[in-house]
Every structure is written in C-alpha cells, then in structure tokens.
Amino acid sequence: MTSLPAPSTLPHASDEELTHVLDLLFEPSPPLRTITLPVLRSATFPSYDVLITAVNAQLNALAISSDPAHLNTLSEILCAHPRLGEKKVDSEQSRKEQAQLNTGGEAEAEKLAALNREYEEVFPGLRYVVFVNGRARPEVMHNMRERIDRADVRAERADAIQAMCDIARDRAAKLQNVDA
Template structure:
C-alpha cells in the first residue's frame, strides 16, 4: 500500500495494516487523529512498528498511556517534558479568530470541531481570547485543550475558569492528554463511519 494521498478525502487505513505502511503513511494517519506534530510522530512510530492493535481506540489508549507516563515521570524543563508540551501545544487555541491569523493554522478537523465557538457575541469572543491568554500565563508552555463535543462557549469558558483557578499544572497535563485522546477517538470514529458509508 502506498503513502496516503494528501489531496484525497481523508481516510484511515485498516488498523491491521498500519504497522506495515511507510513512515509517511503512518504520520499522515496520526495527523488525521491528532494535530500534526513531529514530537508525536517520534513517540508513536516505534510503538506502531512494534505493537499490534485491534482498533484505533486501542492505539490511542496506548499513546495516552505513554504520554501520561512522560507527564508523571519526566522532570520539568527536561527534553521529554518539552516534547510533551509540544504535543499538547499542537492543538489550536479555542475560538482563535480565523485560520492563518495570529499564527493559528487549523486542520479541517479543528475547523469543524470549533465552528460553534466562532462568530456570535463579540464580548464572549473577547473573553474567550482573554481566558486563553490567562490560561497560558498560568500554565507556561501548555495550551488549553478540551474535547468540545458540541459544548458552547459559555460552558467552555466556565471550564477554563475552573482549571485556571485550580492552578495545578500536573492536573492540566493529565486533562490535556485525556482531551487530546478523546478528540482523536472521536475523529477516528467519524473517519471510519464515513469510509463505511462511502462503500
């Protein structure tokens, strides 16, 4: 099987064949599930090459376990922790104005996931931007990540305020990893469903 065609409709290869694909096809698959980041590629490639998985959920759970281990065992300011923060920081800021502005490039998945957070009430949009800044000042190197899953801006902002007030960077690492993996599972489910419907 050849590498994924970046101009084709996004699809996931059969999980049973993933370990046999070229690196470029594996990293393209990871980029569909997560936001593109070379740090995740370097973590996941050896795992995918040496383990077999019965489903994409199983693969995502395995990667989540690896990320949680890094978060709990690796010292602050180490290379491992910096790589973890690069992975978590690959998700775009919630409600960022538009793709391409303020350095925000959104994947197609992120655009769809965040569409209800854009536009609308300008005061809410400003408050969301302020909370993003406050969050990143409270937790240097991290970016607020949540599985939006249809939640509105008001619910998201309440959660941001709660997490900022809590002020626990270790919990933020865990919540960010969990949210990133919840998003990846949701994306996998949607991509697999659309492939089934196309047959």
C-alpha cells in the same frame, strides 16, 4: 472526506501513511510522531481505540516524568492543538470541531482570547485542550475558568492528555469506513 486505513495494516504502512494517520487523529506534531511511530511499527492494534490508549499511556509517562526534556516534549505535543476560538486553524477537523465556538458575539470572542492568554500565563508552555463535543462557548469558557483557577499543572497535563485522546477517539469514529 479522508478515511482511516484498518488499524491492523499500520505496522506495514509507510512512514508517510503513519504520519497521515497520526495527523488525522491528533494534530500535526513532529514530537508525537517521533515517540509514536516506533510503537505503530512494532505492534498490531485491533482497533483505533486500543491505539489511542497506547498513545495515552505514552503521553502520561511523559507527564509524570521528572525529566524536563520529557515535559517539554509533552508541551510541544499539547501545543499542536489550536487555541480555542482562533481565527486561523490549520486542521480541517479542528475547524469543524470548533465551529460553534465562533458563533458568539465579539465580546465573547474577546473574553475567550483573554482566557487563552490567562491560561497560558498560569500554565507556561501549555495550551488549553478540551474535547468541545458540541458544547457552546459559555460552557467551554466555564471549564477553562475552572481549570485556570485550579492552578494545578499536573492535573492540567492529565486533563489535556485525556482531552486530546477523547478528540482522537471521536475523530477515529468519524473517519473509519468513510468513502474517500
């Protein structure tokens, strides 16, 4: 399993190493790299929690912007996360995190796919992001339904950013001090 370097070493790491760290914590996302690499180069983070908090602040700044380009960048970052229940998931971490979502029956899988489609119709340009954290498919689908019914794009962006950062914190905890 891959491990993370000490966060204090990041300002001196190569772009390739920094990209690898970001891709492990979040999902591979060129727009996230573009906005985050300069911060990783210019600040020393005492912990991954502090680093993720800084990324959270960057993403929330995009979310409250009135500039359509900023909102588009945020959408691209959030859409780097795979749809829940998708058969083809590129990220090893996402595959593990979503494993229990693929244990239900075909009817549940179809309902989840329909919820993904409905979500993306209600929130064009966004993808449902949630910190699954061991929850079963029905519980996750209930959360998805509540968020669709709320139909509040600003709240949705905030929830997706928070979920993305919660996922990153969980990954950081699992990937620190792991023997390569």
